[in-house]
Amino acid sequence: DQQVKQNSPSLSVQEGRISILNCDYTNSMFDYFLWYKKYPAEGPTFLISISSIKDKNEDGRFTVFLNKSAKHLSLHIVPSQPGDSAVYFCAAKGDDYKLSFGAGTTVTVRA
Amino acid sequence: GAGVSQSPRYKVAKRGQDVALRCDPISGHVSLFWYQQALGQGPEFLTYFQNEAQLDKSGLPSDRFFAERPEGSVSTLKIQRTQQEDSAVYLCASSTQGTDTQYFGPGTRLTVL
Numbered sequence: 001d002q003q004v005k006q007n008s009p010s011l012s013v014q015e016g017r018i019s020i021l022n023c024d025y026t027n028s029m030f031d032y033f034l035w036y037k038k039y040p041a042e043g044p045t046f047l048i049s050i051s052s053i054k055d056k057n058e059d060g061r062f063t064v065f066l067n068k069s070a071k072h073l074s075l076h077i078v079p080s081q082p083g084d085s086a087v088y089f090c091a092a093k094g095d096d097y098k099l100s101f102g103a104g105t106t107v108t109v110r111a
Numbered sequence: 112g113a114g115v116s117q118s119p120r121y122k123v124a125k126r127g128q129d130v131a132l133r134c135d136p137i138s139g140h141v142s143l144f145w146y147q148q149a150l151g152q153g154p155e156f157l158t159y160f161q162n163e164a165q166l167d168k169s170g171l172p173s174d175r176f177f178a179e180r181p182e183g184s185v186s187t188l189k190i191q192r193t194q195q196e197d198s199a200v201y202l203c204a205s206s207t208q209g210t211d212t213q214y215f216g217p218g219t220r221l222t223v224l
Contacts, residue, residue, distance in 0.1 A: 004153070034212070036215070041120075041217065042217050042218075043115070043117075043202055043204075043215035043216050043217045043218050044154070044202070044215045045215070046212050046213075046214060046215075049212065089153050089154075091153075093210075095210070096210070097142065097144070097159055097167075097206075097210055098156050098159070098167075099144075099146075099154070099156065099213060100156075101153030101154050101155070102153050103151065103152050103153050104151075104152075104153055
């Protein structure tokens with residue numbers, strides 16, 4: 001069963017505006033969450049992560065928010081740039097090494 | 112430094128053929144992972160190595176799939192008697208230790224005809 005869900009397969013946003021990507025998980029043992037970005041014909045590239053002891057982590061234009069009670073996390077990209085157009089994967093893991101991925105959200109940034 | 116590399120990048124096989132996919136992890140990375148990514152889906156875990164030891168192969172879909180890392184660096188994923196449902200992108204990732212951030216290679220796209 002899918003333990004990590006990204007319910008929006010695609011997102012279109014105007015350049016300069018905020019992109020908000022959402023991710024839900026079902027496994028309460030997950031305590032570390034990551035976002036990966038993927039361009040066509042390339043492998044996923046690590047973007048940002050957050051531990052369950054935090055509710056927010058920021059790195060430049062990227063901020064990840066974690067709501068443990070709702071088992072929900074989101075990635076905010078501000079401001080969105082054309083180079084942000086890619087597929088974004090949410091991933092989660094517990095105290096071991098296995099990553100569970102969502103199906104991805106394709107972001108298109110319009111000029 | 113160099114990232115994770117994989118070869119070949121693309122592989123077309125006839126049903127029933129055996130294939131071998133290679134992964135060169137980041138130098139010094141102890142942990143190595145294989146994932147399978149079907150079209151429109153996220154990567155799914157196949158197997159995990161710590162150095163040369165295969166500690167987890169619970170994700171391998173059948174006994175036609177076999178992975179090895181004999182010297183604790185390069186790894187090979189072998190698929191015997193390929194079937195059409197094996198068509199996917201096979202991703203390799205490595206990390207300094209098992210629980211650290213995993214860095215992915217570009218993947219091998221396998222198409223079985």
